[in-house]
Amino acid sequence: MKLQVIVNGRAHELEIDAHALLLDVLRDGLGLKGAKRSCDAQVCGACTVLVDGLAVSACTYLAIEADGREVLTVEGLAEGESLHPLQRAFIDAGAVQCGFCTSGMLLTARAMLAENARPTRADVLHYLRGSLCRCTGYRKIVDAVMAVAETPR
Amino acid sequence: MSARPLRVVGRPVPRVDALEKVTGRARYVTDLIVPGMAHAKVLRSPYAHARVRRVDVRRARALPGVFAALAGADLTWCDPYYGPAYRDRPVLAIDVVRYEGEPVAAVAAVDEATAEAALELIDVDYEPLAAAMTLEAALAPGAPLVHAGQPPAGHFADLSTLRPEPGTNICHRFDFARGDAEAALAAADVVVEDAYRFPSVQHVAMEPHAVLAAWDETSALTLWASTQNPYSVRVELAKMFDVPLARIRVVVPHLGGGFGSKTYAKLEPLAATLARAAGRPVRLAASIPEAFQTVRRCASRVAVRVGFRRDGTLLAVECDADYDVGAYADIGPRVVQKGTYTATGPYRVAHVRLAARAVYTNTTPGGAFRGFGVPQLAWALESLFDVAAERLGRDPVDLRRQNFLAHGEEFAPGDTPIDGKLEESLGRAAEAIGWSQTGAADRGRGVAAMLKASVAPSVSEAIVRLHTDGSVTVLASAVEMGQGTRTVLAQITAEVLSVALDRVTVVQPDTAVTPYDQTTSSSRSTAMTGRAVQVAAEDVREQLLDIAARSLGIATRDLALADGAIVSPGRRLTYAEALVARFGMSGGELIGRGVIAPGRTAAPLGGSTPFWEMAVGAAEVSVDRETGAVRVERYVSVADVGRAINPLSLEGQDEGGVVQGLGHTLLEEMLYADGHLLNGTLLVYRIPRADDAPAELECRFVENADGSGPFGAKGAGEGSLIPVSPAVANALARLTGVRLRDLPLTPERVWRALRSSQRTDAR
Numbered sequence: 001m002k003l004q005v006i007v008n009g010r011a012h013e014l015e016i017d018a019h020a021l022l023l024d025v026l027r028d029g030l031g032l033k034g035a036k037r038s039c040d041a042q043v044c045g046a047c048t049v050l051v052d053g054l055a056v057s058a059c060t061y062l063a064i065e066a067d068g069r070e071v072l073t074v075e076g077l078a079e080g081e082s083l084h085p086l087q088r089a090f091i092d093a094g095a096v097q098c099g100f101c102t103s104g105m106l107l108t109a110r111a112m113l114a115e116n117a118r119p120t121r122a123d124v125l126h127y128l129r130g131s132l133c134r135c136t137g138y139r140k141i142v143d144a145v146m147a148v149a150e151t152p153r
Numbered sequence: 154m155s156a157r158p159l160r161v162v163g164r165p166v167p168r169v170d171a172l173e174k175v176t177g178r179a180r181y182v183t184d185l186i187v188p189g190m191a192h193a194k195v196l197r198s199p200y201a202h203a204r205v206r207r208v209d210v211r212r213a214r215a216l217p218g219v220f221a222a223l224a225g226a227d228l229t230w231c232d233p234y235y236g237p238a239y240r241d242r243p244v245l246a247i248d249v250v251r252y253e254g255e256p257v258a259a260v261a262a263v264d265e266a267t268a269e270a271a272l273e274l275i276d277v278d279y280e281p282l283a284a285a286m287t288l289e290a291a292l293a294p295g296a297p298l299v300h301a302g303q304p305p306a307g308h309f310a311d312l313s314t315l316r317p318e319p320g321t322n323i324c325h326r327f328d329f330a331r332g333d334a335e336a337a338l339a340a341a342d343v344v345v346e347d348a349y350r351f352p353s354v355q356h357v358a359m360e361p362h363a364v365l366a367a368w369d370e371t372s373a374l375t376l377w378a379s380t381q382n383p384y385s386v387r388v389e390l391a392k393m394f395d396v397p398l399a400r401i402r403v404v405v406p407h408l409g410g411g412f413g414s415k416t417y418a419k420l421e422p423l424a425a426t427l428a429r430a431a432g433r434p435v436r437l438a439a440s441i442p443e444a445f446q447t448v449r450r451c452a453s454r455v456a457v458r459v460g461f462r463r464d465g466t467l468l469a470v471e472c473d474a475d476y477d478v479g480a481y482a483d484i485g486p487r488v489v490q491k492g493t494y495t496a497t498g499p500y501r502v503a504h505v506r507l508a509a510r511a512v513y514t515n516t517t518p519g520g521a522f523r524g525f526g527v528p529q530l531a532w533a534l535e536s537l538f539d540v541a542a543e544r545l546g547r548d549p550v551d552l553r554r555q556n557f558l559a560h561g562e563e564f565a566p567g568d569t570p571i572d573g574k575l576e577e578s579l580g581r582a583a584e585a586i587g588w589s590q591t592g593a594a595d596r597g598r599g600v601a602a603m604l605k606a607s608v609a610p611s612v613s614e615a616i617v618r619l620h621t622d623g624s625v626t627v628l629a630s631a632v633e634m635g636q637g638t639r640t641v642l643a644q645i646t647a648e649v650l651s652v653a654l655d656r657v658t659v660v661q662p663d664t665a666v667t668p669y670d671q672t673t674s675s676s677r678s679t680a681m682t683g684r685a686v687q688v689a690a691e692d693v694r695e696q697l698l699d700i701a702a703r704s705l706g707i708a709t710r711d712l713a714l715a716d717g718a719i720v721s722p723g724r725r726l727t728y729a730e731a732l733v734a735r736f737g738m739s740g741g742e743l744i745g746r747g748v749i750a751p752g753r754t755a756a757p758l759g760g761s762t763p764f765w766e767m768a769v770g771a772a773e774v775s776v777d778r779e780t781g782a783v784r785v786e787r788y789v790s791v792a793d794v795g796r797a798i799n800p801l802s803l804e805g806q807d808e809g810g811v812v813q814g815l816g817h818t819l820l821e822e823m824l825y826a827d828g829h830l831l832n833g834t835l836l837v838y839r840i841p842r843a844d845d846a847p848a849e850l851e852c853r854f855v856e857n858a859d860g861s862g863p864f865g866a867k868g869a870g871e872g873s874l875i876p877v878s879p880a881v882a883n884a885l886a887r888l889t890g891v892r893l894r895d896l897p898l899t900p901e902r903v904w905r906a907l908r909s910s911q912r913t914d915a916r
Contacts (some may be wrong), residue, residue, distance in 0.1 A: 033184040034177020036409070038359050039441050039835040046359055074177035087175040091167045094801040097809065098635025099174030100359040100409030106175065128843040132835070134357055134410050135635045136805055137812035138843040139850050 008076025045131030074103035097135035165801030254446025332504030341460030360409020413521030492526020535879030567755035597888025609760030637802035680862030692745030770876030781904025795860025814877030
């Protein structure tokens with residue numbers, strides 16, 4: 001079936017299977033490898049992308065559900081060479097280790113900040129319950145998100 | 154040349170790979186595409202133990218889109234066995250399956266869906282056998298034998314002394330003694346003893362194991378593999394396929410976490426076999442449930458007796474440890490002997506008897522996992538130290554301090570003297586947690602210490618190349634798995650050669666290009682690979698000084714490197730100019746070489762540890778008495794690291810280690826029932842989330858530049874994890890009076906223990 005979707009600001013028209021998952025369409029169909037496959041069960045958040053601004057697990061999200069919508073992946077987070085403040089903050093805070101969870105963490109944080117621009121640390125911890133990281137112990141990830149949340153814009 | 158202040162080493166610079174990781178450009182194995190690549194799927198055993206009467210893959214092979222379908226019996230054209238300690242593990246089951254999830258057959262097809270469909274067409278006739286699922290069952294008289302015969306030894310010289318007990322499930326015994334522990338315990342004023350259990354846990358690297366294997370037209374093999382040990386993988390494959398080492402190339406892209414799960418060959422042999430049979434490149438990407446069926450930490454039961462004199466002097470330690478290494482030995486025997494070797498912790502003790510057994514069971518193979526056998530024993534010893542402190546009427550901090558090995562003191566004859574000051578770590582941890590101050594009534598505090606040897610002897614080699622524009626390439630095979638080793642190696646090089654960090658490129662490991670490195674594990678990369686890189690960079694530095702001395706007519710001792718140039722007062726020769734002076738305008742490069750290969754020694758395990766990893770943890774906990782839920786409110790880790798080459802990434806390593814340690818302390822355990830793993834998915838196997846981490850988490854470092862690594866560094870990264878369980882349990886015991894001996898400290902276990910202690914009190 002036909003899928004019309006805007007990914008990172010660019011319109012695509014793709015022929016897909018009805019059961020195709022958004023993660024496979026992004027990774028294999030469009031070559032956007034930033035979203036990662038890990039738990040395959042909507043638990044770990046490594047595959048998180050934004051659909052119309054909301055965080056979804058692309059590993060269990062039917063691609064056709066994104067028909068007519070806008071998808072944002074980590075590849076679309078920076079504007080040209082100018083990093084998104086979250087990307088800058090993740091680098092500066094040491095919030096990146098192996099990097100496998102990083103794209104999901106960044107997009108989850110972006111969705112949260114769109115909803116709540118001034119979160120408390122507890123808000124961030126709550127929001128990140130669906131994003132697992134085995135490397136960092138989370139502290140520096142939360143620090144990075146808070147650094148962006150607290151920066152006056 | 155006089156010593157000058159460090160410029161790049163010791164600074165919290167951002168990771169050199171941070172930009173590619175935050176933009177999604179970093180490539181992991183499953184992001185790679187090779188033309189003509191097929192996709193593999195694996196049919197796994199539904200039984201913990203069964204005879205395999207027949208595997209019929211003919212219908213799978215006939216399915217359109219299938220390039221290869223293999224069973225164990227098809228592997229007549231290679232040596233189908235591998236394993237670093239024993240070559241006991243077949244690529245695909247041969248005649249018998251020894252654990253649920255063992256690969257029985259595999260398919261390579263045009264896409265994953267076709268490969269999965271083909272698996273459905275494979276017929277296997279199993280005859281279920283009695284299984285040994287636990288240590289108790291495997292050690293019972295008449296227990297089902299996981300391995301009937303004795304497999305040949307693997308490739309580790311220091312395991313040439315493997316001591317299996319034929320006719321049992323014991324695949325290795327390790328014994329160590331000094332003094333007379335029995336007599337010393339008999340004479341001790343206070344003896345404490347108990348048995349402690351440590352669960353089977355999985356690493357849960359966010360990236361499950363993945364391999365892409367391709368044979369080329371000259372029958373050379375290339376693998377892109379998520380491995381911590383490209384050189385060990387190469388050895389295994391060379392043996393399997395009888396191919397020269399030089400014709401096997403293992404390339405390691407970014408790893409999505411390792412923690413030990415990607416040490417030694419895992420899926421590489423199967424991927425390479427399938428690629429050969431399919432006649433095209435094959436990608437084999439495991440799922441998280443398959444990672445649970447690939448490797449785990451060795452569960453253990455440990456009985457320890459510790460004797461003290463009334464004045465608090467530690468007199469004797471006896472330890473009997475059984476480790477469950479699962480269905481195949483992997484590196485389990487070495488986990489067992491390395492862990493047991495330091496069962497006495499960082500303490501001075503004259504009388505010691507240690508005995509450990511590696512025991513096969515019909516479960517997922519056990520192997521390396523951050524801490525490598527030490528967490529299991531530290532859990533027991535550090536818990537008992539607090540029990541002893543209570544019996545002696547002593548403060549647990551004081552009792553530890555009294556018995557710590559001092560800097561320079563011998564741990565064991567022939568091994569490296571103690572190279573750190575644990576009393577400093579303990580003092581700082583105690584102060585940070587507020588040990589001497591009265592805490593809130595609903596909080597308890599506990600401490601624990603650890604000591605661990607690194608792998609020895611081991612070898613690291615490195616090459617540093619200085620190019621005509623003054624930029625530098627570092628060739629080394631330490632694997633970047635998140636820990637930050639590429640950044641550390643770049644910092645070391647930039648420091649020695651006085652160039653900006655962004656002028657240094659550290660090449661990803663590739664056995665055709667980057668030189669030998671034994672393993673990325675055992676916290677060794679900074680100290681060993683880093684030292685090799687330092688020596689290689691110093692080699693380039695000497696060559697630069699030599700060139701400048703000749704061109705400028707100044708003695709090398711009057712020259713120094715500064716900002717990409719060789720300088721002496723009033724004179725300056727840039728590296729570019731120096732290379733022109735050496736090679737002319739056509740160009741050339743300076744190549745430096747570093748080899749760190751300390752060799753065998755008289756130390757008990759055959760090599761002297763390059764450093765001792767030492768750390769202290771201090772926890773403050775609360776408990777919900779209604780539910781038994783334990784919360785770690787504050788945690789302080791202090792590690793003796795010699796020098797923090799990059800304090801930011803080191804802090805990140807240790808924070809991650811503490812939270813990973815909280816996993817096996819409070820949450821994690823692989824549970825089996827009726828031969829089946831019950832919780833091998835992340836839906837039901839809970840690893841720590843952001844809101845499980847301590848609200849306050851501080852990781853600090855003692856830096857006395859007393860390590861053998863570059864700039865006085867030692868290894869780090871495992872130390873923070875090891876004290877977590879005993880520190881938390883000691884805190885819980887001090888808060889509630891309840892002492893638990895089985896991990897994890899689940900709400901149910903804690904609640905039951907609290908209830909039973911209340912009943913005891915009421916009587």
